[in-house]
Amino acid sequence: MATHECDICIIGGGISAALLAQKLAELRPGVSIIVVEAGARLFDFENRTARRQRMLEYGENAWPGDAIADQSADGIISRTMAVGGSAMHWGGVTNRFSAEDLRLKSQYGVAVDWPLEWDDLEAHYCEAERRIGVGGDPSPLPADRMSQPYPMPPMPLSWNLLQLKAWAERSGIPFWGTPQAKNTIPYDGRAVCQRCNTCEICPTGARYSPDFTFKQLLAAKKIALHDNVLVRRLIPSDTGGRSPRIVAAQAVHRERPEQAVEYRARTFVLASGYAWSPHLLLLSSSARFPNGLANQSGLVGRYMTGHSFISAQIELDAEIYPGMNEQHSLISRQFFRCPTDQPYVRHDFRIWESAAGRQPRLRTDEGKLLMGDALLADWRTRTRRGAARVRMYSDVHPDESSMLTLSPAQKNRFGDPLPKITHVLDAATRARAAATETHIRALFARLAQHSNGRVMSVTKGEYLDHPAGGCRMGTDPATSVCDSFGRTHDHANLFVVGSPTLPTGGCTNGTLTFAALTLRSAPAIARA
Numbered sequence: 125m126a127t128h129e130c131d132i133c134i135i136g137g138g139i140s141a142a143l144l145a146q147k148l149a150e151l152r153p154g155v156s157i158i159v160v161e162a163g164a165r166l167f168d169f170e171n172r173t174a175r176r177q178r179m180l181e182y183g184e185n186a187w188p189g190d191a192i193a194d195q196s197a198d199g200i201i202s203r204t205m206a207v208g209g210s211a212m213h214w215g216g217v218t219n220r221f222s223a224e225d226l227r228l229k230s231q232y233g234v235a236v237d238w239p240l241e242w243d244d245l246e247a248h249y250c251e252a253e254r255r256i257g258v259g260g261d262p263s264p265l266p267a268d269r270m271s272q273p274y275p276m277p278p279m280p281l282s283w284n285l286l287q288l289k290a291w292a293e294r295s296g297i298p299f300w301g302t303p304q305a306k307n308t309i310p311y312d313g314r315a316v317c318q319r320c321n322t323c324e325i326c327p328t329g330a331r332y333s334p335d336f337t338f339k340q341l342l343a344a345k346k347i348a349l350h351d352n353v354l355v356r357r358l359i360p361s362d363t364g365g366r367s368p369r370i371v372a373a374q375a376v377h378r379e380r381p382e383q384a385v386e387y388r389a390r391t392f393v394l395a396s397g398y399a400w401s402p403h404l405l406l407l408s409s410s411a412r413f414p415n416g417l418a419n420q421s422g423l424v425g426r427y428m429t430g431h432s433f434i435s436a437q438i439e440l441d442a443e444i445y446p447g448m449n450e451q452h453s454l455i456s457r458q459f460f461r462c463p464t465d466q467p468y469v470r471h472d473f474r475i476w477e478s479a480a481g482r483q484p485r486l487r488t489d490e491g492k493l494l495m496g497d498a499l500l501a502d503w504r505t506r507t508r509r510g511a512a513r514v515r516m517y518s519d520v521h522p523d524e525s526s527m528l529t530l531s532p533a534q535k536n537r538f539g540d541p542l543p544k545i546t547h548v549l550d551a552a553t554r555a556r557a558a559a560t561e562t563h564i565r566a567l568f569a570r571l572a573q574h575s576n577g578r579v580m581s582v583t584k585g586e587y588l589d590h591p592a593g594g595c596r597m598g599t600d601p602a603t604s605v606c607d608s609f610g611r612t613h614d615h616a617n618l619f620v621v622g623s624p625t626l627p628t629g630g631c632t633n634g635t636l637t638f639a640a641l642t643l644r645s646a647p648a649i650a651r652a
């Protein structure tokens with residue numbers, strides 16, 4: 125068996141792990157940190173222009189080798205397992221949650237309050253924005269006050285977004301550019317965005333991805349990174365009764381499966397994302413801990429959360445030329461707040477340029493076949509108007525039975541059961557679902573009242589986006605898995621960071637919040 129010793133063992137190598145390792149190395153110079161990542165190290169930045177080209181020409185996966193064939197789960201929305209995690213692919217949209225997300229119970233009587241104060245989280249949003257590199261327009265709404273400005277100027281709005289902003293604001297709702305982790309000036313040794321429109325794979329490095337942080341840490345010899353190593357279980361000490369310390373993480377190198385690997389550390393941190401963090405705790409069950417580790421509350425794998433979404437395509441009188449930096453968008457945070465004497469509904473509001481309805485087609489809306497001049501005439505008529513894609517993420521709350529469990533049927537090649545996730549919304553969310561949808565459809569119609577607009581289609585999302593939960597934080601060990609710093613109530617040297625710790629999933633992109641919470645955990649982990 126290969127045994128590795130360190131002060132801090134971080135399990136998982138996504139964005140949460142990268143930012144945590146960076147901050148720990150600053151807080152405790154000389155501390156030994158090993159990051160253990162199940163997937164491969166895709167550090168070939170020099171190949172990204174060619175990969176992007178093949179993606180555009182042939183529709184190929186721009187990230188070959190970023191998933192593990194036998195490591196998947198029912199109910200997950202991204203299979204990425206590689207150094208950098210899902211944030212190798214991400215769009216880099218870095219919206220903050222709002223103060224209301226932390227006080228849902230006391231302010232609105234729904235879900236739970238988070239065990240920390242907004243000002244505390246807000247300071248860590250600033251830190252995450254600085255470390256990642258975010259450019260943005262500050263929100264004009266007083267409730268969105270930022271204690272520090274964005275570290276980079278905003279991405280300029282394209283012609284299309286300027287047309288759409290003028291149109292949308294006629295409905296009385298303010299819109300501004302969405303903040304993004306994309307360089308608008310040279311930042312942290314990376315280039316400026318060229319608006320080439322393929323942020324799924326960024327050929328310039330303008331869009332932040334965690335591989336940049338890992339490469340910096342490795343070059344400075346601040347961490348060791350063990351890729352292709354899957355941690356299979358955590359081992360508690362024989363002493364310590366019901367609350368033992370964790371003494372080891374047992375793993376396997378995926379390319380040398382015959383050789384077991386063990387990590388011994390003073391502190392262990394689960395940075396394996398919303399699915400694999402609770403999964404590893406459940407997988408670490410034993411005769412002494414039949415429900416898995418950190419699970420005296422029985423809540424590991426429960427309250428799996430995220431947000432619902434509804435989208436629309438709206439046609440309007442405007443000159444929109446699809447393909448101008450179409451990944452950039454407008455946002456309004458006006459509906460992050462909800463008057464407490466009105467039915468509860470909270471959501472963000474985003475607008476993108478759209479090519480919907482602008483492509484040539486072979487049949488009319490009525491199904492009549494179009495050929496030759498008729499096809500061209502129909503196309504010309506439809507390209508005289510522009511289109512907008514509009515989407516709202518709405519705040520929904522998980523039921524306790526919103527669960528990640530160990531699948532009785534599916535196992536990986538080492539014989540370990542894989543996770544199975546079933547999202548269930550709580551009774552209050554289900555009861556207000558129809559009113560929420562009516563409210564959102566009315567906003568689509570309110571936009572469409574202007575510029576001769578017409579709602580072409582409305583689509584309801586069929587999954588929860590920016591998934592989180594499974595190890596929710598709280599002050600009471602009976603109703604939560606960890607405290608607000610991610611320290612598990614049951615094991616003093618075991619932490620969970622980022623997405624799994626969220627009690628509720630907010631109503632906008634979650635990754636900046638996962639990052640801010642992780643950075644907030646760092647001093648407690650450094651001291652542990």
Ligand SMILES: Cc1cc2nc3c(=O)[nH]c(=O)nc-3n(C[C@H](O)[C@H](O)[C@H](O)COP(=O)(O)OP(=O)(O)OC[C@H]3O[C@@H](n4cnc5c(N)ncnc54)[C@H](O)[C@@H]3O)c2cc1C
Nearest residue numbers: 136138140162205209210211215216217355397400633635
């Ligand atoms: C296409 C796409 C676009 C997105 N765009 C946005 C966006 O614009 N804005 C936004 O806010 N969010 C976006 N997201 C979501 C965002 O990417 C994720 O929220 C974020 O990357 C999660 O980071 P994480 O560190 O929590 O987890 P992950 O990225 O999942 O990292 C966890 C890592 O742990 C490893 N791991 C798991 N189990 C083990 C184990 N047992 N042993 C060793 N290693 C293990 C995994 O292989 C993985 O690499 C997007 C996601 C996708 C897929």
Ligand code: SF4
Nearest residue numbers: 317318320321323326
């Ligand atoms: S638009 Fe900017 S951030 Fe997106 S891929 Fe191109 S250079 Fe990168």
